[in-house]
Amino acid sequence: MEENIKIKKNKVLSNNWGKLNEITFDIRTKVGDWEEQTRESYDTGxxxxxxxxxxxxxxxxxxxxxxxxxxxxxxxxxxxxxxxx
Incomplete structure (x- = not known):
């Protein structure tokens, strides 16, 4: 299966009640090009x-x-x- 997401960086912004991460990744678009995006992800388990x-x-x-x-x-x-x- 072809890979559509590549994680490039995972930076911890906070580690209090849960962990807040800033994740930078490449995602393959519908036409097959790669696009870099950044999102925050709050992980409480x-x-x-x-x-x-x-x-x-x-x-x-x-x-x-x-x-x-x-x-x-x-x-x-x-x-x-x-x-x-």
Missing amino acids: DGATVLLYNKSTKMIVLTRQFRLPTYLNHNTNGYLTEACA
Whole structure:
């Protein structure tokens, strides 16, 4: 299989609660050219979610939680409805 992404540099910006990395990489475009891009990636470790299902009511169980990043990105109250994690 042909490689489409090549990591060039991984710089740690913060290592507090999680690790914030600045990653520079090359990505192959649709026409086959290589393009350099830089992104930040916040790593808090592996995660999992559970989709809870109540057989008797035939409903799923979700949770509603405040998420600061969504509030900072103009979600007026900052709450998201999510699967349990």
